[in-house]
Amino acid sequence: MPPILAEELRLELTAREKLEDTCGPYRTDKELVGGRDEEDALNHFVHRFTASSARVQYVTLGPGKHFEPTSTDLRSFLTDGRISVLDLACGSGGGFLGLLCTVAELRRQNAHARLPVDLQVLAADISPTALEIHERMLRRVSGPLDAVGIRITPKHMEWDVTDGYSTARLMEAWFKQAGESEAFLVFISAFGAFTEKNRPVVETAIRDIMVRFHDDKQLIVAWIEPSLKGTSRWMGPILELLIGFFKGRGRANSHDAEVKFDWRHPFTKESITGSAKLIGCNRGSR
Numbered sequence: 001m002p003p004i005l006a007e008e009l010r011l012e013l014t015a016r017e018k019l020e021d022t023c024g025p026y027r028t029d030k031e032l033v034g035g036r037d038e039e040d041a042l043n044h045f046v047h048r049f050t051a052s053s054a055r056v057q058y059v060t061l062g063p064g065k066h067f068e069p070t071s072t073d074l075r076s077f078l079t080d081g082r083i084s085v086l087d088l089a090c091g092s093g094g095g096f097l098g099l100l101c102t103v104a105e106l107r108r109q110n111a112h113a114r115l116p117v118d119l120q121v122l123a124a125d126i127s128p129t130a131l132e133i134h135e136r137m138l139r140r141v142s143g144p145l146d147a148v149g150i151r152i153t154p155k156h157m158e159w160d161v162t163d164g165y166s167t168a169r170l171m172e173a174w175f176k177q178a179g180e181s182e183a184f185l186v187f188i189s190a191f192g193a194f195t196e197k198n199r200p201v202v203e204t205a206i207r208d209i210m211v212r213f214h215d216d217k218q219l220i221v222a223w224i225e226p227s228l229k230g231t232s233r234w235m236g237p238i239l240e241l242l243i244g245f246f247k248g249r250g251r252a253n254s255h256d257a258e259v260k261f262d263w264r265h266p267f268t269k270e271s272i273t274g275s276a277k278l279i280g281c282n283r284g285s286r
């Protein structure tokens with residue numbers, strides 16, 4: 001985990017008296033997927049933030065080049081200018097903060113250009129508790145990110161993927177917040193368990209989001225998932241849907257072959273095996 005993120009995560013867990021729980025034996029139960037309920041959201045933060053951030057860090061750095069061109073797309077997106085991100089089903093932010101802090105660390109180590117980035121972030125989830133933690137975590141890392149040239153303007157919004165009006169309100173809020181942004185990223189991390197059970201509603205929401213990009217806005221979609229038993233079942237149809245929107249105007253591809261990697265827990269130093277699959281789309285050159 002990037003040091004900036006590990007330190008702020010430690011402080012947030014300590015403030016919530018949950019650091020010890022995070023440092024207990026690594027839990028593999030499938031029920032840890034967050035949700036509207038406060039306890040579910042908190043448990044996901046305590047036991048899965050590290051896994052989500054490690055997975056996204058792995059994809060962003062892209063050793064072995066398994067996830068090209070998406071790894072490069074993600075790093076390039078955060079190079080410079082006025083840009084805007086929609087973090088869908090954001091939870092407490094493990095995935096998105098993994099991306100941000102990995103790029104920040106590359107900048108800190110002079111492995112990535114330090115041009116100024118003005119980043120609008122709209123984070124959306126059904127859980128008020130998850131949104132509150134996401135907001136606090138973003139606020140915590142905003143100083144260190146600012147120090148390497150990434151200035152964040154965050155907004156958090158309750159969103160229910162099963163409600164079409166909720167998605168319409170979300171898109172209005174995002175475009176209003178985005179203002180003159182030059183490029184857009186729709187970022188989704190670890191929403192596969194829900195998607196597998198509710199594919200038609202997720203497809204409707206994706207369609208509702210994509211039709212708003214009817215003009216030539218630069219757009220990246222990055223959907224990063226652990227490799228679970230049912231991932232391939234929903235990933236193929238969702239990719240087909242996205243291909244329809246990117247055909248002739250960019251590219252959409254998936255990396256459906258399981259890629260395994262080892263990551264180190266930031267506090268216990270335990271070595272844990274993770275896995276990743278993804279869908280990546282890009283329209284416009286960035």
Ligand SMILES: C[S@@+](CC[C@H](N)C(=O)[O-])C[C@H]1O[C@@H](n2cnc3c(N)ncnc32)[C@H](O)[C@@H]1O
Nearest residue numbers: 033034035052089090091094095126160161189
């Ligand atoms: C496994 S967590 C992923 C969180 C985060 N993106 C990450 O990378 O760790 C799945 C998230 O989906 C959210 N979720 C569940 N049902 C939802 C719904 N109907 N609408 C929007 N979000 C929902 C949960 O609250 C939870 O935060």
